[in-house]
Amino acid sequence: MSNVKIPVGISARHVHVTREHLDILYGEGYQLTVKKDLSQPGQFAAEETVDIVTEKGSFKGVRILGPERKKTQIEIALTDALKLKISPPVRDSGDISNSPGITLVGPKGSVTVEEGVIAAGRHIHMTPADAGKLGLKDKDIVKVAVPGERALIFDQVLIRVNENFYLEMHVDTDEGNAAKIKTGDLVEIIK
Amino acid sequence: MSNVKIPVGISARHVHVTREHLDILYGEGYQLTVKKDLSQPGQFAAEETVDIVTEKGSFKGVRILGPERKKTQIEIALTDALKLKISPPVRDSGDISNSPGITLVGPKGSVTVEEGVIAAGRHIHMTPADAGKLGLKDKDIVKVAVPGERALIFDQVLIRVNENFYLEMHVDTDEGNAAKIKTGDLVEIIK
Numbered sequence: 443m444s445n446v447k448i449p450v451g452i453s454a455r456h457v458h459v460t461r462e463h464l465d466i467l468y469g470e471g472y473q474l475t476v477k478k479d480l481s482q483p484g485q486f487a488a489e490e491t492v493d494i495v496t497e498k499g500s501f502k503g504v505r506i507l508g509p510e511r512k513k514t515q516i517e518i519a520l521t522d523a524l525k526l527k528i529s530p531p532v533r534d535s536g537d538i539s540n541s542p543g544i545t546l547v548g549p550k551g552s553v554t555v556e557e558g559v560i561a562a563g564r565h566i567h568m569t570p571a572d573a574g575k576l577g578l579k580d581k582d583i584v585k586v587a588v589p590g591e592r593a594l595i596f597d598q599v600l601i602r603v604n605e606n607f608y609l610e611m612h613v614d615t616d617e618g619n620a621a622k623i624k625t626g627d628l629v630e631i632i633k
Numbered sequence: 634m635s636n637v638k639i640p641v642g643i644s645a646r647h648v649h650v651t652r653e654h655l656d657i658l659y660g661e662g663y664q665l666t667v668k669k670d671l672s673q674p675g676q677f678a679a680e681e682t683v684d685i686v687t688e689k690g691s692f693k694g695v696r697i698l699g700p701e702r703k704k705t706q707i708e709i710a711l712t713d714a715l716k717l718k719i720s721p722p723v724r725d726s727g728d729i730s731n732s733p734g735i736t737l738v739g740p741k742g743s744v745t746v747e748e749g750v751i752a753a754g755r756h757i758h759m760t761p762a763d764a765g766k767l768g769l770k771d772k773d774i775v776k777v778a779v780p781g782e783r784a785l786i787f788d789q790v791l792i793r794v795n796e797n798f799y800l801e802m803h804v805d806t807d808e809g810n811a812a813k814i815k816t817g818d819l820v821e822i823i824k
Binding site: 613 | 634710711712715724754755776782783784785786787788789806807808810811812813
């Protein structure tokens with residue numbers, strides 16, 4: 443295994459929305475505004491936010507990530523889930539079957555989805571070239587060592603390979619805080 | 634290294650107070666009420682809570698753990714710290730020098746401490762007998778393997794040995810959620 447350093451990206455709670463739901467939340471034909479490009483090509487943090495609401499709790503101003511997707515998906519940390527009193531499964535992005543629902547509230551309307559709330563599984567984006575260098579392939583599971591005062595080794599880290607990916611390990615805020623790492627810090631895949 | 638299973642205890646944010654500060658927060662001579670005994674002998678979660686407040690944020694109803702201590706100490710997760718916009722160091726309990734201050738608000742008064750807010754370092758309480766079985770001694774640093782869908786290995790886990798301790802690994806809510814473990818789950822020290 444090569445000792446390639448992998449930059450970390452910490453994902454705060456966020457929402458991906460369908461075109462149809464964006465029409466309801468922000469108005470027919472509304473176009474998301476790019477606030478900041480994300481490291482994965484084409485992905486961006488939008489200026490727009492929504493409130494996410496359950497019977498027991500809520501978070502205001504949760505960032506929408508663009509562009510629109512085929513399914514509305516809400517990614518939260520398990521610390522957030524405790525406040526909302528729901529139990530999202532740990533899943534890879536896109537896999538939302540039988541996950542809890544939630545209500546999204548925008549300036550023009552609100553949408554209640556029957557499912558869609560997940561805690562994202564840890565994963566590393568990489569190109570086929572990176573994968574080749576590391577002796578890895580798509581869907582491999584690896585361990586990742588984080589140095590420092592809260593040093594730990596993440597197990598069960600999914601490798602995702604795509605020509606368009608930018609080399610980066612994604613963890614959520616609980617994982618980032620547990621390891622005391624921030625976006626841009628460097629970690630290493632270990633055997 | 635023996636394969637002794639160690640129960641986990643997840644610490645939510647909480648406060649330890651001095652007798653002097655309890656006098657201000659709850660009134661002269663006020664006695665804390667035991668809500669629930671904790672697993673470490675003599676320690677308890679009190680019925681009493683305080684609000685913790687910084688210039689930028691607050692948490693209401695933060696549990697006081699008794700009995701009173703020689704220094705007031707506020708233990709929060711780094712996720713909490715982000716909301717309060719302070720940067721507590723990761724420290725062992727009792728080591729609060731040069732940590733951020735905060736304001737505690739009780740029903741009878743409020744106290745602003747100049748220092749005292751920490752994120753607790755991971756640690757395992759054990760008796761000398763447990764330590765002997767595991768080939769460990771006080772202040773050793775070990776790794777701990779957590780199984781499951783968010784499997785990981787905590788590094789930099791401090792061993793604390795005392796005749797009165799009950800075998801338990803303490804982590805905070807960020808660490809518990811990052812590993813998807815709850816109080817009572819079993820983990821194992823590894824080489």
